[in-house]
Amino acid sequence: NAGVTQTPKFRVLKTGQSMTLLCAQDMNHEYMYWYRQDPGMGLRLIHYSVGEGTTAKGEVPDGYNVSRLKKQNFLLGLESAAPSQTSVYFCAISRRRRNITDTQYFGPGTRLTVL
Amino acid sequence: DAKTTQPPSMDCAEGRAANLPCNHSTISGNEYVYWYRQIHSQGPQYIIHGLKNNETNEMASLIITEDRKSSTLILPHATLRDTAVYYCIVRPYFGNEKLTFGTGTRLTIIP
Numbered sequence: 001n002a003g004v005t006q007t008p009k010f011r012v013l014k015t016g017q018s019m020t021l022l023c024a025q026d027m028n029h030e031y032m033y034w035y036r037q038d039p040g041m042g043l044r045l046i047h048y049s050v051g052e053g054t055t056a057k058g059e060v061p062d063g064y065n066v067s068r069l070k071k072q073n074f075l076l077g078l079e080s081a082a083p084s085q086t087s088v089y090f091c092a093i094s095r096r097r098r099n100i101t102d103t104q105y106f107g108p109g110t111r112l113t114v115l
Numbered sequence: 116d117a118k119t120t121q122p123p124s125m126d127c128a129e130g131r132a133a134n135l136p137c138n139h140s141t142i143s144g145n146e147y148v149y150w151y152r153q154i155h156s157q158g159p160q161y162i163i164h165g166l167k168n169n170e171t172n173e174m175a176s177l178i179i180t181e182d183r184k185s186s187t188l189i190l191p192h193a194t195l196r197d198t199a200v201y202y203c204i205v206r207p208y209f210g211n212e213k214l215t216f217g218t219g220t221r222l223t224i225i226p
Contacts, residue, residue, distance in 0.1 A: 042202065092214075
């Protein structure tokens, strides 16, 4: 997980509350991603960004917003948290090498519980 | 992206080679095979990837069949710290979007 940090590590919210998860990287990678992982399941992509100021939807974007104002930071926001958003959230980064797919490296995760 | 099929669980004795199979019969010519693992809810860790040739790095070896419809990840001398869920993923050569994680293989290394 070197080079990718996530803040906070744990959080408990009440239904309807809002919060922002921060992913920060010091590897100067262009691409950043937010995934969620529910118990016993694989990761699912929420949103991703191919560069500063650009974001795109993944496969499960509803209920989340993202922003990439600085290259090194990718923010994931929950405007009105719901119990269905209880999950572990992982950030990932990868380089851009022309058009060639590159390896994604993951952060340590944020464990979110919505009551 | 092509789908993959992996056994849900496997055991391996400590010190022996762990061989994890993956079927990807619908893989297309522009798709790589990637392997990641996840140790006890930590972030997924990249292991290795390949296109059609066998690959080896400090962590593992990847053997891809000639028709590319299946592959095997080999951990040559498994240790207790290799206990994890291992994910086999195929994704296109071009593009940088999602990794599609299935449910993987839960590998348990037995002392």
